[in-house]
Amino acid sequence: MTRRVVVVGAGPAGLGAAAGALRAGAAVTLLDAAENPGGQYHRMLPGAFAAADPGRLHHGWRGFERLRDHVLGHARCDWWPESAVWAVERPDRGVPHVHVLRGEADGAGRARHVLVPDALVLAPGAHDRVLPFPGWELPGVHTAGAAQALVKGERLVIGDSVLIAGTGPFLLPVAASLLDAGAAVHGVLEANTASTVARGWGRRPWELPAESGKAGELAGYLGLLARRRVPYRTGRAVVEARGDGRVEEAVTARLRPDWSVVPGTERTIAVDALCVTHGFSPRLELPVAAGCALRDGAFTEVDADQRTSVPGVHAAGEITGIAGAQAARTEGLLAGWIAGGGAPDAPEAVRTRRSRDRARAFAARLAAAHPIGAAWPGWLRPETVVCRCEETTYGALLSAGGDPSRNSAHAVRLGTRAGLGPCQGRICGPTVAELLPDAGGNPHHRPVAQPIRLGELAQPPVENPIENTDRKESAR
Amino acid sequence: MTRVVVLGAGIVGAACARELTAAGCAVTVVERARPAAATTAHGEGNILVSDKEPGPELELARLSLRLWPRLLEALPDPEAVEWEAKGGIVVATTPEGAAALRAFAAGQRAAGITAAELDAAAFADAEPHAVKDVAAAVHYPEDAQVQPAAAATALLGAAVRAGAVLRTGCEVTGAVTRKGRITGVRTTGGTVGADAVVNAAGPWSGEVAARLGVRLDVRPRRGEVLVTAPLPPTVFHKVYDADYVGAVGSGEAGLQASAVVESTRAGTVLIGSTRRRAGFNDRIRPGVLSVLAARALRLFPSLAGVPVMRAYGGFRPYVADHLPVIGPDPELAGLWHATGHEGAGIGLSAGTAAVLRDLMLGREPEIDAAPFRVDRPAVRPEGRAA
Ligand SMILES: Cc1cc2nc3c(=O)[nH]c(=O)nc-3n(C[C@H](O)[C@H](O)[C@H](O)COP(=O)(O)OP(=O)(O)OC[C@H]3O[C@@H](n4cnc5c(N)ncnc54)[C@H](O)[C@@H]3O)c2cc1C
Ligand SMILES: Cc1cc2nc3c(=O)[nH]c(=O)nc-3n(C[C@H](O)[C@H](O)[C@H](O)COP(=O)(O)OP(=O)(O)OC[C@H]3O[C@@H](n4cnc5c(N)ncnc54)[C@H](O)[C@@H]3O)c2cc1C
Numbered sequence: 105m106t107r108r109v110v111v112v113g114a115g116p117a118g119l120g121a122a123a124g125a126l127r128a129g130a131a132v133t134l135l136d137a138a139e140n141p142g143g144q145y146h147r148m149l150p151g152a153f154a155a156a157d158p159g160r161l162h163h164g165w166r167g168f169e170r171l172r173d174h175v176l177g178h179a180r181c182d183w184w185p186e187s188a189v190w191a192v193e194r195p196d197r198g199v200p201h202v203h204v205l206r207g208e209a210d211g212a213g214r215a216r217h218v219l220v221p222d223a224l225v226l227a228p229g230a231h232d233r234v235l236p237f238p239g240w241e242l243p244g245v246h247t248a249g250a251a252q253a254l255v256k257g258e259r260l261v262i263g264d265s266v267l268i269a270g271t272g273p274f275l276l277p278v279a280a281s282l283l284d285a286g287a288a289v290h291g292v293l294e295a296n297t298a299s300t301v302a303r304g305w306g307r308r309p310w311e312l313p314a315e316s317g318k319a320g321e322l323a324g325y326l327g328l329l330a331r332r333r334v335p336y337r338t339g340r341a342v343v344e345a346r347g348d349g350r351v352e353e354a355v356t357a358r359l360r361p362d363w364s365v366v367p368g369t370e371r372t373i374a375v376d377a378l379c380v381t382h383g384f385s386p387r388l389e390l391p392v393a394a395g396c397a398l399r400d401g402a403f404t405e406v407d408a409d410q411r412t413s414v415p416g417v418h419a420a421g422e423i424t425g426i427a428g429a430q431a432a433r434t435e436g437l438l439a440g441w442i443a444g445g446g447a448p449d450a451p452e453a454v455r456t457r458r459s460r461d462r463a464r465a466f467a468a469r470l471a472a473a474h475p476i477g478a479a480w481p482g483w484l485r486p487e488t489v490v491c492r493c494e495e496t497t498y499g500a501l502l503s504a505g506g507d508p509s510r511n512s513a514h515a516v517r518l519g520t521r522a523g524l525g526p527c528q529g530r531i532c533g534p535t536v537a538e539l540l541p542d543a544g545g546n547p548h549h550r551p552v553a554q555p556i557r558l559g560e561l562a563q564p565p566v567e568n569p570i571e572n573t574d575r576k577e578s579a580r
Numbered sequence: 581m582t583r584v585v586v587l588g589a590g591i592v593g594a595a596c597a598r599e600l601t602a603a604g605c606a607v608t609v610v611e612r613a614r615p616a617a618a619t620t621a622h623g624e625g626n627i628l629v630s631d632k633e634p635g636p637e638l639e640l641a642r643l644s645l646r647l648w649p650r651l652l653e654a655l656p657d658p659e660a661v662e663w664e665a666k667g668g669i670v671v672a673t674t675p676e677g678a679a680a681l682r683a684f685a686a687g688q689r690a691a692g693i694t695a696a697e698l699d700a701a702a703f704a705d706a707e708p709h710a711v712k713d714v715a716a717a718v719h720y721p722e723d724a725q726v727q728p729a730a731a732a733t734a735l736l737g738a739a740v741r742a743g744a745v746l747r748t749g750c751e752v753t754g755a756v757t758r759k760g761r762i763t764g765v766r767t768t769g770g771t772v773g774a775d776a777v778v779n780a781a782g783p784w785s786g787e788v789a790a791r792l793g794v795r796l797d798v799r800p801r802r803g804e805v806l807v808t809a810p811l812p813p814t815v816f817h818k819v820y821d822a823d824y825v826g827a828v829g830s831g832e833a834g835l836q837a838s839a840v841v842e843s844t845r846a847g848t849v850l851i852g853s854t855r856r857r858a859g860f861n862d863r864i865r866p867g868v869l870s871v872l873a874a875r876a877l878r879l880f881p882s883l884a885g886v887p888v889m890r891a892y893g894g895f896r897p898y899v900a901d902h903l904p905v906i907g908p909d910p911e912l913a914g915l916w917h918a919t920g921h922e923g924a925g926i927g928l929s930a931g932t933a934a935v936l937r938d939l940m941l942g943r944e945p946e947i948d949a950a951p952f953r954v955d956r957p958a959v960r961p962e963g964r965a966a
Contacts, residue, residue, distance in 0.1 A: 191866045203866045212885075218866075393864070494846075508746055509736040512614030514621035515729040519660065521846060526809060528889055544614050551864040552891050555809065558851075559884030561873040 106131045106180070109443045110202050110221035112189050112390060115143020116168070116429040117227035117421025120436025121443070122175045125225070127452075128444030131180045133219060135204060137188040137554065141172050143229050143421075144249070145429045171433070187217075188554040189228075192393040199224055199416035200394045203565070205556060214557075216565040223416050223443035226391055226404070227436060230384035230422035234270070235476070236490050236498070236535060237483045239345030240380070248278040248381035255285040262287060263377025267354050269293040269342040270381040272474040276325035278379055279334060289334045290375060295382075296474055297339035297361050304473025342378060343370070343483045351378050363477025382476060385534055386423040388548035398548075408457065409448050410439035418443045426470065431463030481539060490539070491532040493525020498539070505540040513537075513545025523547075581606045584940075585765055585774040587752050587788055590620040591732035591926055592918050593780035595933035597739035598651075600778075603937050607744040608774075609736070610767055612751035616732035619782045620926070622894025624805060624852045625728040626818060626840065627927035630668045630720035633684065634691035636951035637903055641924070642692075643947050644931035645722060651930055655738060661731045662845050668723030669698065669706060671714050672822035673878060678716035681822045685718045694721055709814050709882045716822075723818055725842065728926045735929075747772075752781075755792040755912070762792065762914040776940060778916045783860075783897040785905075785919035794911050797959055798920045800895035802858040804868055806876070807890040808883070810847030818842040819879055835868060839875040841883075849883070851876045853923070855896075864891055896922045901958035903951055904928060906935050910955050916940065917954055 109125040111118045114136035122134045140146055145168065176183050184206065191203040199221055207214035232247040234240065244263070246254070248270070251262055267290045268279050279292050294301065329336050343365055344355040358369035391404040397413035399405040404419040406412055412419050420439040421432035438456045446453060484490075486499030504516045516522065522536050523529030529536070533547035582605045586593045589611035601607045627645065632638040652658040670685075672678040685695040696719045698706060703717040740746055747769060756764035756771055764773040779796070781788040789796035821839040836855040843849050854868050869891055877884055899905060899920040909915040918936050921928050935952070938945040954960065 191864065193866055194863050507733075507737065508748070509615055509740050510733040511748075512617040512621075512729075512733075515614075515616045515733045518621065518727060518729040519733070524846065524848075524890075526889065544617065550890070552888060555887035555889055557885055557887050558806075558808070558873045558877060561806075561870050561888060562877050562884070564870070 107222045107445050108133070109223045109225060109440065110219050111135065111225045111227060111440065112202065113143065113227035113229055113421070114138070114141035114183075115227060115229045115421060115432065116145050117229070117432035117436035117439075118143070118225070119171050119175050120433035121225040121227055121418070121420050121440035122181060122436075123171060124437040124440025124442075124446070125444030126175065126178050126180055126440075128441050128446035130223075130444030131182075132178075132440075132444075133182045133184060133221070134175065135184045135187040135189060135202075137186065137209070139185050141176065141183070141185075142168065168429075189390060190552060190554040190556045192390050192553070194393075194395050200414070205554065205560060214560055216560055216563055218565045223418065224394070225418045225420060225436070225439050225443050226394065226396075226412075226423060227419070227421045227432075227439075228387040228390055228423060230386045230426065231530065232381050233383045233385045233534065234380050234531065235382045235480050236488055236532075237343055237345070238485055238488045239347070239351070241489045241492050242345050242347050242351045243349070244347065244351035244376060245345050245378045245380065248274060248379050251377075251379040252278060252281055255281055262379075263375070264288050265290050265375050266377045266379060267291055267293070267342065267356075267373070267375045268379045269295070269354075269356070271295045271476065272381060272383050273322055273470060274381055274383075276322060276329070278381065280325055280328055282379070283328065283332055283334070287377075289332070290373065291335045291337060292329065293340045293342065293356060294336065294338045294474075295341040295359055295363060295477065297359065300361050300475070301338055301473045304471075304475075305469055342380065345378055351375060354378055359477065360479070361477065362479040364479035364482050383474065384422060384426050385530070386426075387530075388423060389550035389553045391417075391419060391423060392546065392548045393551055393553065409442045409453075410435055411442065425464065425467045427463050427467030431460070431467060434460045434463055490535060491520075491522035491525065491529075493527050493531075494521035494523075496520045496522040496532075501536065501539055505543060511540070511543050513540070513543040516540060516543055517545075582775045583608070583773060584776045584778060585610055585772050586778045586780055587765065588780040588782060588785070589615040589732075589736060589746065589748070590618055590780065590782050591616065591728060591735070591929045592782065592921065592932060593778070594732045594736035594739065595929040596778050596780055596918050596936055597744050598735045598742070599933035599937045600940070601739045601742040601744045603941060607739060608772055609739070609744060609746045610750050610752055610765065610772060611746070611748045612768075614748050615736050615746070616729040619894045619897065620732045621729045622892055623728060623803065623896070623923070623926065624840065624842070624850055625662075625726040625731065625926050626668075626842070627724040627726060628668060628720075628818075628924070629688070629693050629722050630670055630695070630718075630820070632924075634687050636948065637924070637928075638688075638691060638693070639947045640904070640928050640931045640935070640952075643934065644928050645724070647930040647934060648724070648726075651735070655734050657734070661734050662727035663724060664845070665722075665724040666817055667719060667721040668818040668820060669703065670718045670720065670820050670822050671703075671710070671879060672716045673711070673714060675715055677822045681716050681718060695719070696721075707816060707819055710819060710880055711878065719817075725818065726926065727844070731926065752788055753791060755915075757793070757912070760913060762912055765792070774914070776914050776916060778918055778936065780918045782919060782925070783895040785897060785917065789917070792912065792915060794909055794915065795960055796905065796917060796919075796954070797961055798897050798899055798905065800858075800860055801898040801922065802856050802861070802893060803853040803896055803923065804864065804872065804891060804893035805853050806851040806869060806872060806888045807892070808849040808851070809887045809889050811843070811849060811886060812847070813843070814883070815841055815843045815849055815880070821875055821879060835871065837868075837871045837875050839872065839879055841876055841879055848889070849886070855923075860895060862893065864893065897925065898922045899958050901956070903958070904932060905954055905959050906932055906949060906952040907939055907954050920959070
C-alpha cells in the first residue's frame, strides 16, 4: 500500500518535504493556509532579489519555481491551498491526526476535515520577532515581514524616509525590497556591535567556503546598499519612536555588546516609517500539540534524519532552526524522504544530510553573529506597551511578576491579559517569557492553532478525505 | 502559635491560608509549581446556586456567597478579582427538560433561593441574542462570577501580607509522624515542621494523601472550555443549558457536555464545559470541542460566525458522591483535608476555608459540616489500602 504523507506548510521546507516524499514513492497531501505555495520566500520574491543581484538570485528563484511546479504537478501530490491546520490531535496510538479547515479564511463556512496520515511532516515556518520599545505601537512602525508584504502584495511604498533597524541578515533583503519599491531608505541599523558580528561570522572559518553561495547572497545585498549610498551601521538601535498619531521621529542610540544604551549617544531623526526585526519566532504550536520535544524551549528537536521525538512526526525548516530558505528546503527534502519511507542510507539521503549539516553550521554562525542582547529591557519604561493586542504595559507585567503570590504564567496572563488578544501571544509571548523568567508556563501551548468559527467547529468533519481515490480531482 | 502547613496554592489552599493566618496561625503554603497554576487557572469562575439541589452543597454555596463580598472588601484591589453579580438564566429547550427544570427550581425556592421563571418575552428581553424558542427559562439573580486566578492570587497575597510564608517549586513527598500524629511534611525543598497539615491539592489530593499514608478517593474529571474573540456586548447573564446530556457518537468515555455561555470583562465569551473521564490526560480532543460548540449554538445560534481563539481544560477534583471533603483525618491526627470541590471549587473556596477554620479552632461552623467529613464511604471506601 502506498504510504500517505501529510505535509503542513508549503514554504521552502514543505515544498522540499513534498518532493522528498514523492521521490520515496509516497502519496502526499500538501497543505498551506495561504493561497499560494512558497511561504515567506514567495512573499519576498522576486522584488528583493531582482534588485540586489539579478543574476545570482534569480537562479535561486528559478530553482524555487522548478521545485514548485514539479511538486504541484506530480500525480501523487494533492495540493490543498487555503487549508489551515487548526488542531493536531494525538490519538492513543499512531501518528497524530491533522484537523484542517478548508476554504477562504474570511469566506463563509469552511469545511472541517480530519487527515489520518502514515507520516506527518510539520513545516509551518516562523514569523518576525520584534522586541518592544517605547512608541513601537505607533502607526508607521512595521515589522520587516509586514513591510515586505505591503510592498510586495499591495505595491505600497511605505514611506519616503524609512529607517530599518534590529538585528540579523534579514535586515538586508528588507532594505533591498524597499529600495526596489522606490522608498528612500535612511539607513540600516544592526544592533549588535561590529565585533559581535565579526566574531560570529568568523567562527570556524574553515566552514565558510562551503556556504559561499549564502555569504555571496549577503554580499550582494551589501553591495546594493553601498551603490544606493544607504549607510549600514552596527552597534546602533532605535530605542524609541515618537509622533503624534503616527511615527514622526526615531531616537537611535549606540549600544554596548549587551544592548545597553551608551548614555549621551542618543540622536533624533525625522522618519515617516520604521521597519524593525529582531529575528524570527518559530511557529511551535503544531509541534507542541503533536507532543514533540523542544530544544532549549525554542525550536523543535529533531534527529539526524529530521525525526521529532514523536514517532511518525518529522519537522523541517524554521521550526527546527533559523537558517534561510536553502537550508529549509534541504531539511524538507530529507524529512520528506524519511517520512515517505526512503532508506536513511540511500545515496541521495547521505548527500542531502551533508548539505543540511552545512546549512546548520551556517545557522549557528548566524545565531552567534546576531544574538539578542540581554540588556534590551533597559529600553522599556513602565508605560511601554508590551502586548499590543491587549495594551498591557511593562509596568503591569513587572508588578505582577514581582509579587510572589501572583508570579505564575497563568495568573499573570489572566491578570494582565498579556497574550490573550487576537494574536494569542504569538508576538509578545517570547518577550513576556523573557521578562518574567520565573513565571513558568509554555508560551507555545496553543491547542487551537488557527481561529475556528463556532459554526465550523460544531459541524462534523468530512470523513478522512485522503482515502478518496480520485484525489487529484477532489483537490480542484 | 499553631504552625499550619497548607499543601497546594490553588484557590482552596489560598482561601484556607488567608483564613487561618487571620485566625492567628503561623501558616506556610507549600506548592509544587506556582500559585493558581493548576485547576484554578483552567476552569471558569462561576459562583452558582442555580446548579445545586437543596442539601449540604447548597448550604456551603450560600455561606460562600455571604462571605465573598466581605473577602473582597478587605482586599487592596478588589477590582482585580472581576467580581460580577450578573445573575444566571437556566434554559430548557425540550418539554422534558422544562418539566425537570421547573421541579428543580421549585425545590430550590423552598430552600430559600430566588428562582424566577421568565416567559418567552422576558427571556428575549434579558438575552436578546439567545434562541427564541425555549421551553422554560429560570432566572437566578444570586449567581455571580469572578476571575478565578485573580481571586486565588488575591487571597494568597492577603495571607502573605498577614504573615503567611509561600514556598513555590516545592513538592510534598511524605509525612513526618510521631506517635500517630503528623508533625511535618517532607518536601523536595526539605522538611517543614507543623502542628497541623491541610491537604488542599485539588485533583492530586488523593495522591498527596497516599504520600502522607492515608486513603482519600478524589479523582480527576476532565473539563474543557472554549474562548471566543472579543465581542460587543452579546451575552448579559450566565446562560446555561438545563440538561447535561450524554453526547452520543463522540467516541469519548462518559462524555457529557452542557453549555454555560457567559461573557467576561474583556469581551470574550467563555463556553464551558465538558465532563469526561480521562485520568490526567491533558490532550485536547477536537471532537469534544465540537460537541461543546454544538451545545452552545443551541442556546445562541447567532454566535455561529464568531471565532474561537482558544481552548483549555483542567481536572475537576471529583468525589463519587459529588460533595467536598472538609475536616480532620480520623486516621492521622493533625492532618486535615479541604478538597473534592469538583466543578464548584472557585465559588465554594470561601465557605470551605471558614468551615475548616472553625473546625480546627474547635468552634461551631456556621453550617453543618458533617456531610463533608472524611470518613464517609465515598471518600474512604472499605477494604482499599492506601
Ligand atoms: C523579510 C524576509 C527576508 C528574507 N530574506 C531571505 C534571503 O535573502 N535569503 C534566504 O535564504 N532566506 C530569506 N528569508 C527567510 C526565508 O524566507 C525562510 O528561511 C524560509 O521561507 C523558511 O521556510 P519554511 O518553509 O520553514 O517556512 P515559511 O516560508 O514560513 O513557510 C511556512 C508555511 O506554512 C504555512 N503555515 C503555517 N502554519 C500553518 C497552519 N497552521 N496551517 C496551514 N499552513 C500553515 C504558512 O502559511 C507558510 O506558507 C527571508 C525572510 C523574510 C521574512
Ligand atoms: C473546565 C472546568 C470548569 C470549571 N468551572 C468552574 C466554575 O465555573 N466555578 C467553580 O466554582 N469551579 C469551577 N471549576 C472547578 C474549580 O476550578 C476547582 O474546583 C478548583 O479550582 C479547585 O481548586 P483547588 O485549590 O482545590 O485545586 P488546584 O487549583 O488544582 O490547586 C491544587 C494545587 O496543589 C498543588 N499540588 C499538587 N500536588 C502537590 C504536591 N505533591 N506538593 C505540593 N503541591 C501540590 C498543585 O500544583 C496545585 O497548584 C471548573 C473546573 C474545570 C476543570
